[in-house]
Amino acid sequence: MTSQRLIPLAALETLMKSAGIERVSESAKVALKKALEERARKIITRAAVFSQHAGRKTLKGEDIELAAKE
Amino acid sequence: MTSQRLIPLAALETLMKSAGIERVSESAKVALKKALEERARKIITRAAVFSQHAGRKTLKGEDIELAAKE
Numbered sequence: 226m227t228s229q230r231l232i233p234l235a236a237l238e239t240l241m242k243s244a245g246i247e248r249v250s251e252s253a254k255v256a257l258k259k260a261l262e263e264r265a266r267k268i269i270t271r272a273a274v275f276s277q278h279a280g281r282k283t284l285k286g287e288d289i290e291l292a293a294k295e
Numbered sequence: 296m297t298s299q300r301l302i303p304l305a306a307l308e309t310l311m312k313s314a315g316i317e318r319v320s321e322s323a324k325v326a327l328k329k330a331l332e333e334r335a336r337k338i339i340t341r342a343a344v345f346s347q348h349a350g351r352k353t354l355k356g357e358d359i360e361l362a363a364k365e
């Protein structure tokens with residue numbers, strides 16, 4: 226699942242430009258997309274455990290916030 | 296910089312559904328977007344240092360890959 230349907234490369238270019246990076250190769254965008262999607266999957270998997278632990282079937286922001294702390 | 300122009304919430308919902316999460320609150324999407332954008336900014340800042348260290352002005356995939364390792 227690394228299709229453009231997920232995090233769009235254009236969004237990552239915007240983030241890089243807003244951080245003051247002037248010249249960005251295509252490979253940098255692809256690598257950042259991959260790193261963030263892997264990170265997202267880790268956070269989501271952990272958050273799902275926390276929501277179950279809290280007796281809920283709906284994933285909430287507090288589950289994600291806890292999962293993102295590490 | 297947390298506008299919809301950056302990582303779109305719809306992309307994060309797709310990631311969550313693909314991880315088997317059936318019920319996702321709006322707050323979970325917003326929290327995941329925030330966590331990923333923060334992570335992206337950290338990676339980009341580190342990668343910029345690595346590209347300068349390598350004597351380049353263009354950010355490459357290898358800079359991002361090194362910066363994402365931690």
